[in-house]
Amino acid sequence: MAAELGAGVPLTELDAAGDYVPHVPSLQEIHADHRAGVTAFLAGVSAEEQARGAELAAEAIRRWTGAEAGENDSHHLVVTHAFTIGWLVRHACAAPPWRWLGLDSGHTALTVLRFSADRAPAVAVFNDMSHLPEELRWTGFPAGRRV
Numbered sequence: 001m002a003a004e005l006g007a008g009v010p011l012t013e014l015d016a017a018g019d020y021v022p023h024v025p026s027l028q029e030i031h032a033d034h035r036a037g038v039t040a041f042l043a044g045v046s047a048e049e050q051a052r053g054a055e056l057a058a059e060a061i062r063r064w065t066g067a068e069a070g071e072n073d074s075h076h077l078v079v080t081h082a083f084t085i086g087w088l089v090r091h092a093c094a095a096p097p098w099r100w101l102g103l104d105s106g107h108t109a110l111t112v113l114r115f116s117a118d119r120a121p122a123v124a125v126f127n128d129m130s131h132l133p134e135e136l137r138w139t140g141f142p143a144g145r146r147v
Helices: 032-041 047-064 082-092
Strands: 110-116 119-128
Touching: 047 082, 082 110, 082 119
Parallel strands: none
Antiparallel strands: 110 119
């Protein structure tokens, strides 16, 4: 990434952009129709992983959401994982914490979120794979979930 972006673009590696479960909901948080599936999907997440994931998710929200002070626009390219993308998109949409689940992103897909001081956050692009050749789109997704 650094070679492609050039020396003028700072590059920082952060755990908040890593691969973690951002939130493990209680049963009461989850719509009754989805409780069994969500519970089964998250069954193997340990208490330690839950606590660390919550810390990293809070850091991701602090770092990459909300309008920044100043008159100039700023941009952040965050190379991360599907769960973190789902968490940030859920936050931008003001959805309940458990709704990061189901916001699935493909490998190397692009998502663009906009945060402005004078309007609500916007999801400008979600899960865009148009930059990839057809054979590389939807990798990691079962055939029935591909579009």
